[in-house]
Amino acid sequence: MNTPRLFFCCLLILLLAGPLAALTPVRLVCEWQEQPLLVETVTPRLGWELALDETGTRQTAYQVLVATSPDFLTTRQSVCWNSGNVASNQSQLVPYAGPTLLPGTTYFWTVRVWDENGQVSEWAPVHRFDRAPEPSAMTAFWIGALTRAQANLPQGRDWHGPSFKQPKVKAAFEAIDPLALRSIQLRKSFHLSQRPTKAMLYVSALGHGEVTLNGNRVGDAQFEPLWSDYDKTVYYSAYDLTGQLKPGEQVLGVLLGNGFYNSVGNRYRKLWVSFGPPTLFLQLHMTYPDGSQAVIRSDESWHYALSPITFNDLYGGEDYDATREKTGWDRPGFVPDSTWKPVVVQEAPQGQLTPSQAPPVKIMDNYPVQQIKRIKAGVHLLDMGQNLSGFPAIRVKGPKGAVVKLVVGELLSGDTAVSQKRSGGPHYYSYTLKGEGEETWQPRFSYYGYQFIQLEGADYLTQEPGSALPLVTAVTSRFIHNATYENGRFACSNNLFNQVHDLIHMAVKSNFQAVFTDCPHREKLGRLEQNHLVGPALFMTYDLAPVVPKMVRDMMDAQRSNGLIPSIAPEYVRFDADFSDSPEWGVAGVM
Structure with a gap:
């Protein structure tokens, strides 16, 4: 060379x-x-x-x-x-x-x-x-387990702090069809003769949903779609499934939870609001090599069954019974038994079906246990070392039917128990084991602001002598917040200033969900004063350009007929006049 x-x-x-x-x-x-x-x-x-x-x-x-x-x-x-x-x-x-x-x-x-x-x-x-599809092309039906009339859910937005000591509240809750509050899983099996060259999935799963294709999770967002006033706006998301479909049987699965669309719990109750029972709108648009097209949509051909999530509520937490799992329910080859029922075509939400263009909420970080304190047999206090918004994930093994409970909170009562006195409770998570080796689990449809976890009903890390309790081998805090791009940083030579900034930054992220919330536990509401009081700092830290249009739409949807912008948006509950007609909050609409 x-x-x-x-x-x-x-x-x-x-x-x-x-x-x-x-x-x-x-x-x-x-x-x-x-x-x-x-x-x-x-x-x-x-x-x-x-x-x-x-x-x-x-x-x-x-x-x-x-x-x-x-x-x-x-x-x-x-x-x-x-x-x-x-x-x-x-x-x-x-x-x-x-x-x-x-x-x-x-x-x-x-x-x-x-x-x-x-x-x-x-x-x-x-x-x-x-480009988003034309609204006229969105022809799917809203489907679920029962209609709004059959559900008999509480109506209106005046259910602030409902107490079962009040006969009206007790009667309203007892009148609800229990199915209306349950998480359900829906499936649709279909066959393809050839592989599509393009496949786009459009879905709105209310209150929140997780979609699978042939058993594989579609996307990685949490609490999707983003919260809105469902009487005014209903968001849907899009996913590109091109390359994931092939000839033969295909199965779409959807797991539905309540979210703010149907927040009527019987644990901690900041408010009740319901726009109807959980519901699904889904369209899969496929294009083939010859240019022909086909659409799979949510309609009466789908089937549903109760999911293993036996309780889910944004304010109260979540319970999961793994003994109720239906292995392979969202995969090809599954044969549904008599527990699978035909879906009901439901009334559509009143809000306008709208493409979601703001960043989603995701699991953005994970925090392991920092300190452990054994309180007594089967009870451990875990310090995760970081206050955050999210939920715990566990790895556990033990006998079938054993129940592990996780109580989360920011504060302690003395040094022996988690306290939710100032943050709203009871809010907890429970997991019932199926007894098949090592099992992993995390909640899907609820979160809380916390640093400490009270682990009950299990040994932790090592089995205690003579104990028949399940053994939890790992606990992790999943930190969830909006996935918008961070375009600003701060650091200086003063370590105290750096620590203060980091503390504030974590607090902001914990309250940056579908809206900017006032707190990630007690209220979880979009109090508007933070949008303008902290706005300049937020714009210097995050790329809020894709977030602001939704923020403005939330305020427009909440605006009253007399022009008043209330203190929260979306306005899931109407507070008394002093907290509803208050300029330091509603002025965000003009600032």
Whole structure:
């Protein structure tokens, strides 16, 4: 090999190509979201950040390409808009200016930029965005176990702190059909003769839901869809299942919980509000190689059964009985028994079905046990070392039917028990073992603000002599909060300031859920004063651009006919006048 000649050829190629710009477009967004699947507008706005190799470098021009095929950079085909070289330093809210974008269609785009010396960057990695389907194309039915009339749930928004000492409250609860408060699992089996080239799933599972395809979880969001005033707005989510479907039997499974859509518990009761029993809206749009299409939708052909979740309530916690599991219920080959019933087609929620475009809530971090204190046989106090919003996850083994209970809280009563006196209780989680080796579990539809866990009904880490109790071998705190992008950091030379900032940062994240809550346990409500009082700091720490439209819509949905914006949005309960008509909260609507 002629090494000098090879070096000279490589150098010549670089010189002929010209120098690259000292800045690179990164973190491409469309309508403030990375790779969004539910863009409503026909003129989406594009944006990017700039990674600089040298200080003082700036963008002087850009070029955007939008296409219908992901390989357009190499094939130079399917491009539907080429902005050309645009002399501008604009890198956000760049409007699409090509032919009309079609609903339910996937588009791909990239950008390159020029610096102040006229040097051009490489093309950014290709990103995608999808137009949301037309509302007229959303033809699925809302389905569940029983109708709203059959459920006989409490109506109205005046159930603040309901007490069973009040005859009205007791009678209302006893009149409810118990099925209306239960978590259910729904399944649909269908067959495919060929693999689709595109498959998009659109789903709204109220109050909250988890979707599986052939037993595999779809997505990783928690408490989806995001909370709203379901009489005004109902959000749905989208998932790309392309590549996950194949010829043969396919099974869609959905697990439903109550959330704020149906919050009528009998443990801790900050409020009751119900828009109806748990319900599902689902459409799977498939396109085949020949261009033909097919749709699987929620309708009367689905079946349901009670799930192993025997109790779920945002304020009261969650109970799970693993002995009630139906192994393989959401996988091909499962044969439903007599416990599976045909679904009921339900009344649709009154709210407008709306694409969800705000970031979801996810498990964002995990915290192991830091300190352990044995209180007595079968009772241990666990200090997780961090106050957070979330729920515990356990690993346990033991006999069938044994019950492990977890009481969570921020405070202790003395040093021997968790106290929920100031945060609202009782709120706890329980797990009934199926007795089949090591079992893992975590709640699906409830969370709390806590640092301490009181573990009851089990030994911890090591089996005590002569004990027949289950053995819990691991406990982890799952920290949940909104998954929006963090675009700000703080650090200084004063360690105390750093610690104070970290403390506040954790508190903000714990209250950053579907809305900015006042606390992650006692109320969990969207008190509006924090939106404007803490707003400037929040904007400096998080990319709130995709969050604010939902925040504003929540306030619009809550606004009264006389113009009043109440203190909370969504307004799940109407407080007395002093807390409802209060400018320090409602002024967020104009600030």
